[in-house]
Amino acid sequence: xxxxxxxxxxxxxxxxxxxxxxxxxxxxxxxxxxxxxxxxxxxxxxxxxxxxxxxxxxxxxxxxxxxxxxxxxxxxxxxxxxxxxxxxxxxxxxxxxxxxxxxxxxxxxxxxxxxxxxxxxxxxxxxxxxxxxxxxxxxxxxxxxxxxxxxxxxxxxxxxxxxxxxxxxxxxxxxxxxxxxxxxxxxxxxxxxxxxxxxxxxxxxxxxxxxxxxxxxxxxxxxxxxxxxxxxxxxxxxxxxxxxxxxxxxxxxxxxxxxxxxxxxxxxxxxxxxxxxxxxxxxxxxxxxxxxxxxxxxxxxxxxxxx
Numbered sequence: 001x002x003x004x005x006x007x008x009x010x011x012x013x014x015x016x017x018x019x020x021x022x023x024x025x026x027x028x029x030x031x032x033x034x035x036x037x038x039x040x041x042x043x044x045x046x047x048x049x050x051x052x053x054x055x056x057x058x059x060x061x062x063x064x065x066x067x068x069x070x071x072x073x074x075x076x077x078x079x080x081x082x083x084x085x086x087x088x089x090x091x092x093x094x095x096x097x098x099x100x101x102x103x104x105x106x107x108x109x110x111x112x113x114x115x116x117x118x119x120x121x122x123x124x125x126x127x128x129x130x131x132x133x134x135x136x137x138x139x140x141x142x143x144x145x146x147x148x149x150x151x152x153x154x155x156x157x158x159x160x161x162x163x164x165x166x167x168x169x170x171x172x173x174x175x176x177x178x179x180x181x182x183x184x185x186x187x188x189x190x191x192x193x194x195x196x197x198x199x200x201x202x203x204x205x206x207x208x209x210x211x212x213x214x215x216x217x218x219x220x221x222x223x224x225x226x227x228x229x230x231x232x233x234x235x236x237x238x239x240x241x242x243x244x245x246x247x248x249x250x251x252x253x254x255x256x257x258x259x260x261x262x263x264x265x266x267x268x269x270x271x272x273x274x275x276x277x278x279x280x281x282x283x284x285x286x287x288x289x290x291x292x293x294x295x296x297x298x299x300x301x302x303x304x305x306x307x
Contacts, residue, residue: 039123043167047225050200054227063229063264068254074269076299082252083273083295088288089247107286108207109244109277111214113150116140116239117158119176121169124224129164132231136162139235143243146271147278159217160242162235166224173221180219188219200226201234203242212285218242233264240266244277272302 039047057063068074090105118136120129137153144151161180165173173192177185184206191204203220207213220238222231237256245257252258254267276282281294 037122037168039166040168043123043225046167046197046223047227050223050225050230051227054230057261058229062261063233064254064262065229065265067265068263068267068269072254072267074254076303079269079272079276080295080299082249082255082257082269083276084288085249086245086247086252086257086273087277088291104288105246107244107277107282107284107288107291108205108246109214109282109284110149111284112159112216113152114140114160114243115152115154115156115158116160116162117155118153118162118164121163121165121172121224123166123168124164132164132235135232136235136239139239142266143239143274146274147243148275149243149278160220160239161218162220162222162239164222164224164231169224177219180217184217184219192221195221200230201238203238205242205244205246207284210285212283214284215242215244229264236265240270240274243274245270245273275302 054063087107088105090103116136118133120132124132133153140151140153143149161176163173163176174189177189177192179185180188188204191202195202201220201222203218205215205218207215220234220242222234222238226234233256240256248257248259249255250258250260252269254263255270255273256263256266257270257273276295276298279294279298281298282291
């Protein structure tokens with residue numbers, strides 16, 4: 001990972017257990033989202049720094065979008081090993097902020113349809129907001145096809161907010177998070193406030209006290225200052241990690257769940273890990289020991305030649 005920008009992607013902060021089952025979500029007034037407004041010098045300078053960073057990464061052969069190839073061979077044994085590291089461990093603990101940990105966790109996933117809600121700060125150009133909305137919608141359709149789980153982009157009763165906010169949008173972001181109610185909004189605001197500038201995007205996923213019910217809400221935060229490929233990379237990793245692949249592994253290759261930035265977009269191995277995660281044999285709340293027998297059943301099924 002680059003020494004100047006040590007955290008290009010911040011993975012899932014863990015299933016944040018919230019007391020109570022009913023978490024009512026009030027609707028947010030979206031009438032002024034993505035209005036054309038001048039941006040500050042500070043936000044403009046950050047955009048320039050991130051653009052230079054993207055070009056530097058590309059010049060080093062990083063941020064690939066080919067999904068892997070002959071130079072990145074893997075088999076089902078590799079996939080299972082990486083899946084266990086990524087799905088059954090948390091890299092960050094929300095209670096201590098942005099300090100890396102390696103803590104065993106329970107498997108988490110969604111059991112209800114996922115309704116993604118892209119929300120744009122006032123500093124985001126309208127045309128770019130439209131293009132980004134299309135990018136999110138196409139990727140959500142892809143994730144739904146891979147997992148077989150119902151997903152769509154909808155502002156009607158959303159449960160997965162995807163915020164594209166810049167430095168100039170802090171007040172708007174605070175208001176939006178507050179609209180998500182005291183249980184989710186207050187904790188999300190606290191975590192976002194701790195987010196250092198060198199963290200470019202992150203996702204928080206929430207569950208009720210009974211983790212066996214799966215995730216109930218998620219919020220991804222993607223800096224609006226990103227150039228196009230970095231924005232796409234954030235979208236692809238954070239939305240996928242918000243589905244339950246919470247950790248990163250330095251050994252996973254080809255994968256976006258790896259801090260080396262080699263790949264910017266979902267790889268062929270990542271797609272198989274998502275298929276494994278959303279196999280109905282695996283249930284939210286399972287430990288690795290409980291899931292182990294099912295993992296081998298699933299791997300044998302996926303390894304069978306297609307007739």
